[in-house]
Amino acid sequence: ESPFWEQLLKKNIVLDFSQREAVKHVDGPLLVLAGAGSGKTRVLTTRVAYMIGEQKIDPRSIMLVTFTAKAAQEMKERLSLYTNRASMNGVVAGTFHSIFYRIVSHHEPSRWNHEKLLKWEWQKEQFLKQTGRSLGLDEKEFPWDEAIQMISYWKNNLQFPNDIKASNKTEEDYLHLYKEYEQWKKTNEFFDFDDMLIGCYELFTRDENLLQKYQQRFQYFLIDEFQDINKVQYETIKLLAKSKNLCVVGDDDQSIYAFRGSDPSYIVNFDRDFPTTKVVTLSENYRSTHAIVASANKVIAHNKKRKQKSMNAQVDNKKSPLLFFPHDEEEEATMIVQDMKERIENGDNPNDFAILYRTHSAARAIFERLTQSGLPFSIDQDYDSFYNRRIVKSMIAFLRLSHDKNDVKALTDILPALFLKQSSLQDAKAISILEDCDLAVALSKISNIAPFQAKKLKKLVPLFSSLQAVTPTVALEIIEKDMGFSDYVKKRGNEGNMVEKGSDDVRDLKVVAKKFSTVEDFLAHIDDMIAKTTEMKKLSKQFKDAIRLSTIHRAKGLEYKKVYILSVVDGGIPHDFALEDVRNGDYHSLEEERRLLYVAMTRAKEELFLSVPQNRRGKKAYLSRFIKQILPN
Ligand code: ATP
Ligand code: MG
Numbered sequence: 001e002s003p004f005w006e007q008l009l010k011k012n013i014v015l016d017f018s019q020r021e022a023v024k025h026v027d028g029p030l031l032v033l034a035g036a037g038s039g040k041t042r043v044l045t046t047r048v049a050y051m052i053g054e055q056k057i058d059p060r061s062i063m064l065v066t067f068t069a070k071a072a073q074e075m076k077e078r079l080s081l082y083t084n085r086a087s088m089n090g091v092v093a094g095t096f097h098s099i100f101y102r103i104v105s106h107h108e109p110s111r112w113n114h115e116k117l118l119k120w121e122w123q124k125e126q127f128l129k130q131t132g133r134s135l136g137l138d139e140k141e142f143p144w145d146e147a148i149q150m151i152s153y154w155k156n157n158l159q160f161p162n163d164i165k166a167s168n169k170t171e172e173d174y175l176h177l178y179k180e181y182e183q184w185k186k187t188n189e190f191f192d193f194d195d196m197l198i199g200c201y202e203l204f205t206r207d208e209n210l211l212q213k214y215q216q217r218f219q220y221f222l223i224d225e226f227q228d229i230n231k232v233q234y235e236t237i238k239l240l241a242k243s244k245n246l247c248v249v250g251d252d253d254q255s256i257y258a259f260r261g262s263d264p265s266y267i268v269n270f271d272r273d274f275p276t277t278k279v280v281t282l283s284e285n286y287r288s289t290h291a292i293v294a295s296a297n298k299v300i301a302h303n304k305k306r307k308q309k310s311m312n313a314q315v316d317n318k319k320s321p322l323l324f325f326p327h328d329e330e331e332e333a334t335m336i337v338q339d340m341k342e343r344i345e346n347g348d349n350p351n352d353f354a355i356l357y358r359t360h361s362a363a364r365a366i367f368e369r370l371t372q373s374g375l376p377f378s379i380d381q382d383y384d385s386f387y388n389r390r391i392v393k394s395m396i397a398f399l400r401l402s403h404d405k406n407d408v409k410a411l412t413d414i415l416p417a418l419f420l421k422q423s424s425l426q427d428a429k430a431i432s433i434l435e436d437c438d439l440a441v442a443l444s445k446i447s448n449i450a451p452f453q454a455k456k457l458k459k460l461v462p463l464f465s466s467l468q469a470v471t472p473t474v475a476l477e478i479i480e481k482d483m484g485f486s487d488y489v490k491k492r493g494n495e496g497n498m499v500e501k502g503s504d505d506v507r508d509l510k511v512v513a514k515k516f517s518t519v520e521d522f523l524a525h526i527d528d529m530i531a532k533t534t535e536m537k538k539l540s541k542q543f544k545d546a547i548r549l550s551t552i553h554r555a556k557g558l559e560y561k562k563v564y565i566l567s568v569v570d571g572g573i574p575h576d577f578a579l580e581d582v583r584n585g586d587y588h589s590l591e592e593e594r595r596l597l598y599v600a601m602t603r604a605k606e607e608l609f610l611s612v613p614q615n616r617r618g619k620k621a622y623l624s625r626f627i628k629q630i631l632p633n
Helices: 003-010 017-024 040-053 069-079 085-089 096-107 121-134 144-156 169-188 193-206 208-217 231-240 290-300 329-345 360-373 390-403 408-414 423-434 439-443 451-460 472-481 485-492 502-513 519-542 576-583 588-601
Strands: 030-033 062-065 092-094 220-223 246-250 278-280 284-289 312-315 322-324 353-357 377-379 547-551 560-565 604-611
Touching: 003 040, 017 040, 017 278, 040 062, 040 220, 040 246, 062 096, 092 096, 096 193, 121 144, 121 169, 144 169, 144 193, 144 231, 193 208, 193 231, 208 231, 220 231, 284 290, 284 604, 290 312, 290 588, 290 604, 329 353, 329 360, 329 502, 329 604, 353 360, 360 377, 360 502, 360 519, 360 547, 377 519, 390 408, 390 439, 390 472, 390 485, 390 502, 390 519, 408 423, 408 439, 423 439, 472 485, 472 502, 472 519, 485 502, 502 519, 560 588, 576 588, 588 604
Parallel strands: 030 246, 030 278, 062 092, 062 220, 220 246, 284 312, 322 604, 353 547, 353 560, 377 547, 560 604
Antiparallel strands: none
């Protein structure tokens, strides 16, 4: 044995025969297509170590594309076993976006000044709405989120406005907006995240000399999670990898970014583009117990579009994944927190646990319960308090305004729901001073709005008083039905993406409202929770050992001893919109949802708990069809 493998062994890093084969195949294209937990990421990081430590390859000639910072970190740790830190720092490692951005901004620093980055969705939305107005699009009816998503999809697919033929009116509108959006960015020298990728691709297609330099500089490429690569990323890598020393690893069953243009056919057909590809399959699962592997395999087997793979568990243990049936999402949260608490008291570390969910909005109850429990937990920094969500916030603002008829902030928050402009706030303020009346009352007196709106406001304003005298549940009903809030939700409900629906938020809020008998108590609880969210988000960065709360998408590639999956019911996973597609005869998103569940289940090392609330969002819920299918009759 060479010193390299001895060193590995000493550090307890074992590789099986196939894994070693993949590590040692350094020259020429290599594909590792294998199931979850089979050690693909371990192969990738060890391979970099092997290349530098054993083969003395120049670290600067290696590009490693990882999905998470954690994987890059792991590689660095492993590398430090055989070589000094300085040499591993030479490896160019990171996500596609970070690596490509480094390249373009190096060559055209002024064009890629980070201050010109359009970081937020709302920046795009604002522009599109403005433009849409001049195109005669209905601001309230038009699906802006979908337009943003479609434009991004086109860009990642390297489809530029002139290449696209719209097949219907909506697509024509999207296309029109796409053109205007690109023009606007150009004029103002803005760029978005997708432009980083396109910019890099274009840099190399435009400048043959520069491309050649990079082709010489980078001789080795390693890419993790290759099932989620999209066209612009793939084409750029193909340009760069003239050496053909390209090692890609992935699992088509874990492709979960179709909405961003990911296409698993790149991994499945990799050897067509690179005919000399050596294919290594890994069929041992080193992460999870036998029972967990068996059920995850059974779930994914129902997908029609997939490459057959076998997976054997190495870890044995009798514990089967456990289904549990709380009454609703409140009890779901209580049961999970109670369970974790007991286990932690009995010696488990909080970082053994992860709670995974389909969408951020599903984390509301568990977040509250955990906050109250005092257990340490961490949550994605992009998680916003449930009560800060646009729809929720404005619905609550109705209650606040009923409570304090001069609450300026509340009035500001309800204006969009009444389809009023922010300038109406100034009008109301002026009237309240001139006529010495409450702000809320002034609302019914503002002029220079459409007559039908004025009429609506006159009917609506007196209702604020009625909100105080009833239970929170009834108050929400009044806001929704009598004060026109449901129109707003119908027209403007989506929270910046297609899977998080405003109508779900309303139903979630009603679930919380049920627990309180007065509007006052309800509002006090909400204020408490908003304050705690800010506090917890700050705290959660400090905890060294913390329970992990995460969406399934963000848990990709990671592993935890014990995993709870929330709301494994139809409408949860699979998500409602996938079920809607099924009703229209389209099974693509259903299969993607199944892959999501597969990803979630395969994060668990020792124990897996699937929660099946009997009621969700105030309605009866049913066990997810994905699990139902695999249960013995
Ligand atoms: P995913 O598809 O979820 O990204 P993966 O294929 O990348 O999974 P890894 O994360 O590399 O899998 O490995 C899963 C777990 O198994 C890790 O804890 C890893 O350290 C461990 N492992 C990998 N190979 C071996 C091995 N030969 N012997 C023991 N443990 C291993
Ligand atoms: Mg991995």
